[in-house]
Amino acid sequence: MDARPESRDGKWSRRKFLTEVGGGIAAANLAGALVGDRAAAAANEATAATASASPQLKVPDAPGKKTGWAIVGLGYLAIYQILPAFAKCEKSRVVALVSGHPDKANKLALRYGVNPKNIYNYQNYDSIRDNPEVDVIYIVLPNGMHAEYTVRGLQAGKHVLSEKPMARTPAECQQMIDAAKKADRKLMVAYRCRYEPYNREAIRMAQSGELGKTKVIVSEHGFNIGDPTQWRLNRELAGGGSLMDIGIYALNAARYLTREEPTELTAMSFTTPGDPRFKEVEETINFQLRFPSGILANCSSSYGYDSQNRYRVVGTDGWVELEPATIYSGLRMRIHKNNLLEEVQLPVRDHFALEMDHMSECVMENKEPLTPGEEGLRDLTIMMKIYEAAKSGRTVKL
Amino acid sequence: MDARPESRDGKWSRRKFLTEVGGGIAAANLAGALVGDRAAAAANEATAATASASPQLKVPDAPGKKTGWAIVGLGYLAIYQILPAFAKCEKSRVVALVSGHPDKANKLALRYGVNPKNIYNYQNYDSIRDNPEVDVIYIVLPNGMHAEYTVRGLQAGKHVLSEKPMARTPAECQQMIDAAKKADRKLMVAYRCRYEPYNREAIRMAQSGELGKTKVIVSEHGFNIGDPTQWRLNRELAGGGSLMDIGIYALNAARYLTREEPTELTAMSFTTPGDPRFKEVEETINFQLRFPSGILANCSSSYGYDSQNRYRVVGTDGWVELEPATIYSGLRMRIHKNNLLEEVQLPVRDHFALEMDHMSECVMENKEPLTPGEEGLRDLTIMMKIYEAAKSGRTVKL
Numbered sequence: 001m002d003a004r005p006e007s008r009d010g011k012w013s014r015r016k017f018l019t020e021v022g023g024g025i026a027a028a029n030l031a032g033a034l035v036g037d038r039a040a041a042a043a044n045e046a047t048a049a050t051a052s053a054s055p056q057l058k059v060p061d062a063p064g065k066k067t068g069w070a071i072v073g074l075g076y077l078a079i080y081q082i083l084p085a086f087a088k089c090e091k092s093r094v095v096a097l098v099s100g101h102p103d104k105a106n107k108l109a110l111r112y113g114v115n116p117k118n119i120y121n122y123q124n125y126d127s128i129r130d131n132p133e134v135d136v137i138y139i140v141l142p143n144g145m146h147a148e149y150t151v152r153g154l155q156a157g158k159h160v161l162s163e164k165p166m167a168r169t170p171a172e173c174q175q176m177i178d179a180a181k182k183a184d185r186k187l188m189v190a191y192r193c194r195y196e197p198y199n200r201e202a203i204r205m206a207q208s209g210e211l212g213k214t215k216v217i218v219s220e221h222g223f224n225i226g227d228p229t230q231w232r233l234n235r236e237l238a239g240g241g242s243l244m245d246i247g248i249y250a251l252n253a254a255r256y257l258t259r260e261e262p263t264e265l266t267a268m269s270f271t272t273p274g275d276p277r278f279k280e281v282e283e284t285i286n287f288q289l290r291f292p293s294g295i296l297a298n299c300s301s302s303y304g305y306d307s308q309n310r311y312r313v314v315g316t317d318g319w320v321e322l323e324p325a326t327i328y329s330g331l332r333m334r335i336h337k338n339n340l341l342e343e344v345q346l347p348v349r350d351h352f353a354l355e356m357d358h359m360s361e362c363v364m365e366n367k368e369p370l371t372p373g374e375e376g377l378r379d380l381t382i383m384m385k386i387y388e389a390a391k392s393g394r395t396v397k398l
Numbered sequence: 399m400d401a402r403p404e405s406r407d408g409k410w411s412r413r414k415f416l417t418e419v420g421g422g423i424a425a426a427n428l429a430g431a432l433v434g435d436r437a438a439a440a441a442n443e444a445t446a447a448t449a450s451a452s453p454q455l456k457v458p459d460a461p462g463k464k465t466g467w468a469i470v471g472l473g474y475l476a477i478y479q480i481l482p483a484f485a486k487c488e489k490s491r492v493v494a495l496v497s498g499h500p501d502k503a504n505k506l507a508l509r510y511g512v513n514p515k516n517i518y519n520y521q522n523y524d525s526i527r528d529n530p531e532v533d534v535i536y537i538v539l540p541n542g543m544h545a546e547y548t549v550r551g552l553q554a555g556k557h558v559l560s561e562k563p564m565a566r567t568p569a570e571c572q573q574m575i576d577a578a579k580k581a582d583r584k585l586m587v588a589y590r591c592r593y594e595p596y597n598r599e600a601i602r603m604a605q606s607g608e609l610g611k612t613k614v615i616v617s618e619h620g621f622n623i624g625d626p627t628q629w630r631l632n633r634e635l636a637g638g639g640s641l642m643d644i645g646i647y648a649l650n651a652a653r654y655l656t657r658e659e660p661t662e663l664t665a666m667s668f669t670t671p672g673d674p675r676f677k678e679v680e681e682t683i684n685f686q687l688r689f690p691s692g693i694l695a696n697c698s699s700s701y702g703y704d705s706q707n708r709y710r711v712v713g714t715d716g717w718v719e720l721e722p723a724t725i726y727s728g729l730r731m732r733i734h735k736n737n738l739l740e741e742v743q744l745p746v747r748d749h750f751a752l753e754m755d756h757m758s759e760c761v762m763e764n765k766e767p768l769t770p771g772e773e774g775l776r777d778l779t780i781m782m783k784i785y786e787a788a789k790s791g792r793t794v795k796l
Contacts, residue, residue, distance in 0.1 A: 211704070212704070215682060215700060215702050215703040216618070216682060216684070216698050216700060216703055218616065218618060218696075218698060220614070220616060220696075220710075220712070224714055224715070264666075264791075266664040266665075266666060266686065266791070266793075267664075268662075268664060268686045268688055268694055268793075270688070270692045270693075270694055272692060284613060284614060284694060286614070286686055286694050286696045288664065288666045288684055288686060288696075290666055290668070294668045294670060295668075296666055296668055296682060296684050296698075298616075298618075298684045298686075298696050298697075298698050299696075300614050300616060300694075300696050302613060302614060302712075304613050304714060305613040305614055305712040305713065305714060305717075306609070306610070306712060306713060306714060306715055306716050306717050306734065306735075308712060308717075312618075314618070314700075314703040314704060314706060315703065315704060316622055316702060316703060316704060317622070317704055318704050319703075319704050319706075336704065337704075393662075393664070393792060393793030394791060394792050394793070395664075395666075395791030395792070
């Protein structure tokens with residue numbers, strides 16, 4: 001029994017934390033995340049010993065080389081999605097944490113087997129350049145900090161994966177792209193949906209001609225946002241409102257489902273007067289896009305309505321719909337064709353693990369990421385035009 | 399055995415016709431439609447005779463007074479929907495037919511028990527004024543003929559129900575409204591969905607606050623239109639393309655679900671170059687509406703994509719969706735609230751019977767219809783603005 005008060009407090013805190021975090025995560029994953037490769041080794045041994053008893057059990061190959069990741073910003077997304085996802089990664093492992101809250105970083109380091117010497121804060125962040133264990137930095141900070149921490153990470157000689165939106169403005173995106181070029185490092189934007197099975201299948205279908213020629217894409221993305229004090233509602237930190245945070249999914253989907261770039265757009269916005277949440281950023285913004293082939297998109301984005309997370313690709317001969325379309329898990333796909341409506345179930349995969357492994361593969365094999373900085377810049381450029389169209393009430397050409 | 403060739407041909411034709419018509423209609427309804435009140439009487443007698451054997455069978459009351467209807471225009475809608483619907487009416491019965499095709503009219507008269515003397519053509523249509531059996535005229539002609547035949551019907555002293563869109567232009571709508579006032583007759587537009595259970599329940603929910611405050615309405619209405627020679631693709635007869643025919647459902651739904659009138663709108667249109675179907679009218683037109691309370695609507699209308707027939711009302715605390723939303727039967731309703739998604743099933747009712755009985759009730763009780771001429775005029779006025787916005791690329795104020 002350890003009698004030191006600090007340590008006791010630490011244990012209590014950790015237990016509470018585990019309970020909260022563990023709710024949605026399978027025990028096996030927790031074990032894997034906590035003890036890392038040793039768990040896999042032990043599992044292999046145990047399997048060998050009982051091979052005759054369980055001849056059907058297929059054991060995955062031992063992982064090959066993994067890149068080392070530093071997670072910058074330990075908020076909800078990092079704690080509940082990204083850090084647990086490393087247990088599902090084949091090519092990525094977490095080796096460092098960067099946070100302004102040492103207590104949080106210490107707890108998570110213990111949980112995920114991160115060496116305490118690899119915990120950084122925002123002051124000594126640049127010294128990460130001297131840490132050879134870190135190959136890739138994942139920026140999971142508020143939007144307004146993406147550019148600075150990406151550029152600093154690149155200047156420290158590391159590859160960078162930045163959460164979306166890439167930054168607040170096209171100018172910031174360009175700075176990030178320039179910094180990556182100068183440092184000769186990879187820069188990727190975390191367009192998670194491009195790496196998971198449902199969205200990839202929808203893209204394939206839209207391109208294959210199975211639904212005929214795509215005519216219209218409709219998409220609604222939004223939710224009823226809570227706490228008025230959160231960074232998402234602060235213009236300096238967020239760069240904008242629902243469009244930057246959640247409407248970007250509708251925009252990006254319209255682009256990846258068509259594989260075209262919009263040529264013009266219109267938009268209409270509404271923000272409830274007097275709502276304490278929307279003093280600085282917009283509540284709802286709907287927008288229409290026109291693509292070169294004639295495809296039109298009708299999109300809705302809001303911080304003010306009950307959760308919407310959907311798109312439908314409507315072709316001449318059928319349609320495919322994802323709802324939910326872009327959340328972290330539990331996506332569902334319906335296809336309508338030849339008077340038949342069917343639901344298709346695809347393998348359950350961890351989106352973040354797939355995304356991070358893609359980046360690791362690009363780093364290891366010196367390939368360009370599927371969603372490089374230029375992809376983030378394109379969305380930002382279009383989003384600025386959407387704001388312009390909503391303000392002017394005119395069609396904006398791109 | 400009747401040896402006259404004409405008669406034999408007639409029988410063959412009629413048999414073929416019955417087979418085609420009967421496909422989607424329950425045998426009981428056919429019987430009711432063919433022999434009218436006598437069938438009800440026979441059913442009553444049969445029930446009385448077997449009362450002790452079937453004590454649970456509830457027999458509906460005998461119908462009261464019914465208004466007499468003339469159907470003008472014997473196309474698909476009249477033959478397959480409206481005429482069969484009289485069997486479900488409590489207050490309406492078909493007593494006259496107006497058609498340019500005597501063969502068609504004769505066959506349908508025989509089928510639905512219409513006295514052959516009550517068959518009119520477009521030349522002697524005005525003499526319907528001398529037929530006291532006819533109370534109401536239902537205009538089921540191509541859009542471009544609505545105004546003329548409505549005005550002539552009103553001038554003949556009859557009440558008129560016109561199919562939607564009410565006419566090709568607001569000016570035509572105004573002529574119809576003026577003619578009704580002058581003749582002191584009722585004028586109603588066939589906004590069928592306002593009279594059937596699913597749409598009425600969606601309206602009630604949207605107004606009740608059960609979903610919180612309505613924020614956004616999205617609706618897609620369209621289908622992949624066939625035969626390039628049909629009247630719907632002829633500007634003179636149709637007045638416009640998909641918007642006039644099917645997009646009007648999305649517009650009208652946005653209005654009846656909000657119970658507000660839009661104050662401004664934007665639109666974006668696309669028509670496939672060289673498509674033989676779209677030489678005169680638009681293929682796809684998407685539009686956005688702003689309502690006074692801040693509700694925004696995102697609507698899509700097309701003659702070029704796989705059937706879409708849907709709307710969703712998204713509130714702060716939940717949503718209700720109809721899909722299909724506005725077709726003749728088989729509507730489905732889903733409600734999302736408190737993290738529960740449920741499908742609600744409402745009584746199956748014949749939309750046309752409900753609509754016609756509403757008109758009959760207004761006539762018998764001298765009440766204003768729920769969807770009078772002014773309602774049709776409002777949609778036409780807004781549709782003209784949607785075309786204007788699509789053309790100019792600017793927000794149009796209303």
